[in-house]
Amino acid sequence: MSPLHCNTVQEALWERAASAGPVPLSPALVDHMANCTLCQNERRAVAELLDASRTLPDPEPPLEIWDDFEERLWRQIHGSPVSRAWDRWGRSLVGLAAMLLLGFGLGAVAMRVARPDADRAMTAERRGQVAETVQAELQNEARLQSYLADMENILVAYRASDHDPSMDVFRRSLPSGMVAGPGVPSEADRQRLERQRATREQLRSLVLGMLVSEIESESHGFAYIDRRVASIAGQQLLYFIH
């Protein structure tokens, strides 16, 4: 028996099986294999494993497998949230919508700064926190959702101006993630907020749909998906803003 250990030989056998083409056995391996039943059997077992993988037939698919296949496919394509038309024009529309949203948010902040309200100190503090958060998020290529949540906070803080017992009702009507300020807005403002919320939800689902599509078409391996989500979300966000 040669001095090679069986584990070493078997590892060489697996490596050889995984290589691109037939690799000749080294003289040391040949020498060891000639006298080792264990390694001879392992060599045969690996060959059988690969042979079985190549030659074992799959069961026949059921006869009705293709019934309605294309009809169902087209129904799903037309019902898919990211249709081809959206894919083509969605990017520019979403970019425009995001810029409008950002402009509105920044305008709201500017108006808030100019207003001599009693709670100005609180709002300024809140605004500072939000601005810092947004900056940090942008620098770190933050996720879109967190950015939108901050924008929501700015809008709500601006709109909510007067204290009112119905504040709790208003607070409950807000979607999770939105933070109400110290008062309640007027009915007109509230309706506007509702419209903004609906638009924002559409925007959010559209952007996320695009991100998913882009990630899946561009990802080169399965282990990178999480990193790609963060990276692409950040890039999209910066693209919209600039």
Add this chain to the structure above:
Amino acid sequence: MAEIAPDILARAQGGDTVAFNELVRFYRQDLLRVTYRFVGNYEDARDVLQLVFIKVYQNIERWEPRAPFWSWLYRIAVNESLGWKKREKRRYGVVTPIEETPYPDAPSGSASPLDDVSRGEIGERLSEAIDMLPEMQRATFVLRYREELSVKETAAVLGCAEGTVKANGFHAIRRLRQILRTEEPEVIRNESTAL
């Protein structure tokens, strides 16, 4: 895998739905085989295949002829199949992982445990064992040894280096040998006593 006629592909890329239907009919049988080999039953394989063609439809404009069209299709099929398996595991629980050891136990001096079982059983056990492999090893093994793609083609489909394909193939084979041995101690014992 065969390649579809370039003019049909070009028309499908231009949004021609008739050409896209032709493309679907041309590739669906081969892609069904791929998705079946990942998900393990034809009903799910067909549903995954629907998702594959939806992705193809949505992204076909982005395909560039730097790599063969079929390898792009394969990549989407593998991604969708693995995604499906992940969702299934999340829904129905995680498969118990096989304990990772540096080396499997040395064989008992017998022939392989695949010897004494019928071909149908071998297929079933092999499928189960492949299913227990980590994601990239499973994808590599299925493409290399079930679909019989070369190392280079597998690397193109998975979007990784050829060395990565070889390494994943090595680990997959080692792991499969370990799984098949530990799953069939009775067979090994019987064979040992028979010798």
